[in-house]
Amino acid sequence: TQLLEQSPQFLSIQEGENLTVYCNSSSVFSSLQWYRQEPGEGPVLLVTVVTGGEVKKLKRLTFQFGDARKDSSLHITAAQPGDTGLYLCAGGGGAQKLVFGQGTRLTINP
Amino acid sequence: ETGVTQSPTHLIKTRGQQVTLRCSSQSGHNTVSWYQQALGQGPQFIFQYYREEENGRGNFPPRFSGLQFPNYSSELNVNALELDDSALYLCASTGQGSNEQYFGPGTRLTVT
Numbered sequence: 001t002q003l004l005e006q007s008p009q010f011l012s013i014q015e016g017e018n019l020t021v022y023c024n025s026s027s028v029f030s031s032l033q034w035y036r037q038e039p040g041e042g043p044v045l046l047v048t049v050v051t052g053g054e055v056k057k058l059k060r061l062t063f064q065f066g067d068a069r070k071d072s073s074l075h076i077t078a079a080q081p082g083d084t085g086l087y088l089c090a091g092g093g094g095a096q097k098l099v100f101g102q103g104t105r106l107t108i109n110p
Numbered sequence: 111e112t113g114v115t116q117s118p119t120h121l122i123k124t125r126g127q128q129v130t131l132r133c134s135s136q137s138g139h140n141t142v143s144w145y146q147q148a149l150g151q152g153p154q155f156i157f158q159y160y161r162e163e164e165n166g167r168g169n170f171p172p173r174f175s176g177l178q179f180p181n182y183s184s185e186l187n188v189n190a191l192e193l194d195d196s197a198l199y200l201c202a203s204t205g206q207g208s209n210e211q212y213f214g215p216g217t218r219l220t221v222t
Contacts, residue, residue: 033210033211040215041215041216042213042214042215042216043153045210088152096166097158098145098153102152103151103152
């Protein structure tokens with residue numbers, strides 16, 4: 001069974017600070033997605049990483065896929081209150097089922 | 111381009127009843143996946159439909175069933191509802207040859 005573990009599960013920091021969220025597995029994934037979910041809404045796709053060692057940047061967000069394609073990280077620079085939400089990593093996708101981590105609930109305090 | 115839509119938004123049912131949830135996929139997307147998200151958890155895969163056929167199933171009992179129609183829209187049916195079925199039910203669609211799934215807003219089901 002493929003499992004993804006995210007850490008930390010909860011994170012509350014001040015505006016302007018940096019943070020990193022981790023997503024780890026013992027399984028290899030063909031691709032990995034990061035989503036952000038607001039309360040009462042569906043997850044919104046932020047990025048897909050496919051190649052081991054790949055780094056993608058989305059404004060202040062930097063996503064990295066591990067060399068062995070078993071882990072990923074999300075780094076946010078100078079966090080803002082608008083970054084508050086539930087961040088989910090998910091492996092697989094497309095014609096395959098997505099296996100989700102349990103999520104990291106991020107709160108950015110003004 | 112129209113995104114993934116789901117109906118209804120909220121639903122309250124009694125234990126033992128049956129429920130049907132609906133999903134319209136994003137324009138041009140022919141694969142639909144359904145997920146159950148319990149409070150405080152990540153989504154769990156229920157099943158996927160491609161060209162009107164079930165194309166993979168997660169660890170859910172047979173009382174969870176689905177359909178996909180020629181226009182690629184889909185239904186999730188749950189029979190004999192249990193209290194633990196209370197959750198946010200998410201539908202996601204995928205385009206041909208893509209590895210990305212796009213989610214609808216979900217249906218919040220409460221079983222009392």
